[in-house]
Amino acid sequence: MDEAKLPDDFEPSSQQREIRLQKLNQLRAGGILPYAYHYRRTHLSQEVIGSFEELNGKEVRVAGRVMSWRRHGRTRFAHILDGAGRLQLYFRQDVLGTENYEQLELVDIGDIIGVAGEVFRTKTGEVTVNVREWTLLSKALLPLPEKFHGLRDVEQRYRQRYVDLIVNADSRRVFELRSRIIRLIRQFLDERGFVEVETPVLQPIYGGAAARPFVTYYNVLEQEMFLRISDELYLKRLIVGGLERVYEIGKDFRNEGLDRTHNPEFTQLELYQAYADYHDMMALVEELFRFLAQSLFGSTEIEYCGQRVDFGKPWQRVRFVEALRERLGVDPLALSDEQLRTAAQTAGIEVKPGTTRAKLLDKLFSELIQDRLIAPAFVLDHPKETTPLAKPHRQDPRLVERFEPVVCGMEIGNAFSELNDPLEQRERFIEGVKRNEEFATVDEDYCTALEYGLPPTGGLGIGIDRLVMLFTNQDSIRDVILFPQLKKASG
RNA sequence: GGGCCGUUAGCUCAGUUGGCAGAGCACCUGGUUUUUAACCCGGUGGCCGCAGGUUCGAGUCCUGCACGGCCCA
Numbered sequence: 001m002d003e004a005k006l007p008d009d010f011e012p013s014s015q016q017r018e019i020r021l022q023k024l025n026q027l028r029a030g031g032i033l034p035y036a037y038h039y040r041r042t043h044l045s046q047e048v049i050g051s052f053e054e055l056n057g058k059e060v061r062v063a064g065r066v067m068s069w070r071r072h073g074r075t076r077f078a079h080i081l082d083g084a085g086r087l088q089l090y091f092r093q094d095v096l097g098t099e100n101y102e103q104l105e106l107v108d109i110g111d112i113i114g115v116a117g118e119v120f121r122t123k124t125g126e127v128t129v130n131v132r133e134w135t136l137l138s139k140a141l142l143p144l145p146e147k148f149h150g151l152r153d154v155e156q157r158y159r160q161r162y163v164d165l166i167v168n169a170d171s172r173r174v175f176e177l178r179s180r181i182i183r184l185i186r187q188f189l190d191e192r193g194f195v196e197v198e199t200p201v202l203q204p205i206y207g208g209a210a211a212r213p214f215v216t217y218y219n220v221l222e223q224e225m226f227l228r229i230s231d232e233l234y235l236k237r238l239i240v241g242g243l244e245r246v247y248e249i250g251k252d253f254r255n256e257g258l259d260r261t262h263n264p265e266f267t268q269l270e271l272y273q274a275y276a277d278y279h280d281m282m283a284l285v286e287e288l289f290r291f292l293a294q295s296l297f298g299s300t301e302i303e304y305c306g307q308r309v310d311f312g313k314p315w316q317r318v319r320f321v322e323a324l325r326e327r328l329g330v331d332p333l334a335l336s337d338e339q340l341r342t343a344a345q346t347a348g349i350e351v352k353p354g355t356t357r358a359k360l361l362d363k364l365f366s367e368l369i370q371d372r373l374i375a376p377a378f379v380l381d382h383p384k385e386t387t388p389l390a391k392p393h394r395q396d397p398r399l400v401e402r403f404e405p406v407v408c409g410m411e412i413g414n415a416f417s418e419l420n421d422p423l424e425q426r427e428r429f430i431e432g433v434k435r436n437e438e439f440a441t442v443d444e445d446y447c448t449a450l451e452y453g454l455p456p457t458g459g460l461g462i463g464i465d466r467l468v469m470l471f472t473n474q475d476s477i478r479d480v481i482l483f484p485q486l487k488k489a490s491g
Numbered sequence: 492g493g494g495c496c497g498u499u500a501g502c503u504c505a506g507u508u509g510g511c512a513g514a515g516c517a518c519c520u521g522g523u524u525u526u527u528a529a530c531c532c533g534g535u536g537g538c539c540g541c542a543g544g545u546u547c548g549a550g551u552c553c554u555g556c557a558c559g560g561c562c563c564a
Contacts, residue, residue: 073523146502155559
């Protein structure tokens with residue numbers, strides 16, 4: 001089992017790779033190191049272009065990947081791509097000398113080079129470096145995808161994200177935006193006195209959501225462990241401990257299906273605020289989304305899937321039970337499980353025999369109401385059985401103080417006035433187990449924490465991947481996750 | 492889990508009624524000293540996803556499988 005496994009005799013082989021291998025040998029034979037240790041740069045591509053007025057006629061050192069060659073006899077143009085963007089290079093035989101210019105024949109599209117030269121503007125107006133000296137930094141053995149269409153094949157884009165990032169500027173943009181968004185979220189929360197914390201990913205008991213966990217085994221402790229499905233129960237323990245505003249941004253893992261909006265590991269923001277309730281959390285969500293839109297685009301309006309979405313206005317409030325009652329013509333809370341099942345079937349929703357009441361209600365709501373909620377909305381005041389962790393509604397004990405933010409029909413989070421009565425919490429856990437809910441457990445240690453006193457607390461979870469989908473206008477979660485989960489490639 | 496669609500050169504894609512495997516880019520040869528999807532001449536490159544079947548003959552028709560996409564559960 002510990003034997004080192006050598007790969008099968010596979011080595012990629014193609015005509016173009018063979019030619020590049022020959023060039024590699026020629027370079028080595030000519031005393032050129034095809035894989036360098038270091039290159040001292042003075043500027044990034046966009047700095048050269050942005051500071052042209054100052055840099056005009058001055059020497060700069062830039063480096064990047066060769067993306068195109070336009071050979072033109074004893075001169076040639078190239079574009080290189082670096083972390084900031086593209087920059088045009090101009091190579092002249094009369095500047096470089098015959099031998100050095102000839103060696104450019106051994107440099108291919110895809111190779112990484114460094115150059116030193118003088119900044120000028122061509123007669124078509126493009127800021128360009130007139131190369132005085134060039135250095136090969138890394139020889140690429142495989143050719144890049146086509147320059148015009150880029151890499152289209154979605155499977156290959158996910159499996160070889162590095163190639164996608166090299167050739168598809170749109171893809172780079174999405175992941176740069178993702179990083180900015182997460183930075184802005186941290187800034188937003190830090191400014192409001194939230195403390196960022198880290199809680200265990202590897203947990204002896206899972207909870208905080210209804211989902212199948214990934215199970216693993218810790219050899220030294222000889223016990224089963226779970227990858228977390230949620231951070232909730234640990235973060236609320238911290239509120240008990242007196243950290244009054246905490247948040248965590250990290251991976252959760254759910255051993256469930258893969259689709260347009262689900263990846264088995266995904267990034268979740270969870271935050272908890274002492275002395276707050278779910279109304280405060282709604283206000284926080286409204287502020288956060290307004291702040292993100294404004295910071296990213298200078299406007300409260302974004303476009304998602306062909307719809308204009310405005311985060312400048314208060315979000316629509318959609319009461320779970322009332323909305324369903326209007327749609328069904330009867331109060332869903334007055335219906336038995338069997339009647340709910342019938343209502344679902346009447347509405348054209350297939351349900352499996354074992355489906356719980358909570359799942360039935362959720363299914364009915366998402367099919368009949370949620371899919372039609374385009375403008376930002378809070379779905380609120382869910383039936384009590386949908387979650388054991390929320391406080392009963394202060395006006396209607398059959399409901400809980402819970403809401404889900406929904407934009408363009410997509411659920412992007414979940415929030416509660418957190419249940420802080422330890423005796424009721426234990427009861428609610430037990431009820432779930434009695435109702436035979438699939439992933440219900442009684443977390444005694446968490447109940448013990450509550451017995452030390454959890455202040456009134458508002459809690460909020462936001463799916464970062466889905467939020468990034470919204471702000472980058474991507475319709476699949478795989479397009480906002482660098483390496484989305486895929487089946488093992490076939491031979 | 493079910494339905495539909497896709498898989499052909501390194502990439503993007505054509506491929507007619509079942510009858511010699513194609514184009515553009517990339518690559519190779521030559522030409523070209525301000526080009527930019529550079530251009531011009533000539534050329535190389537194929538496990539047509541995999542395995543079976545039907546047929547004189549299969550990229551094409553049939554069956555199964557793999558991977559992916561969309562929709563449904």
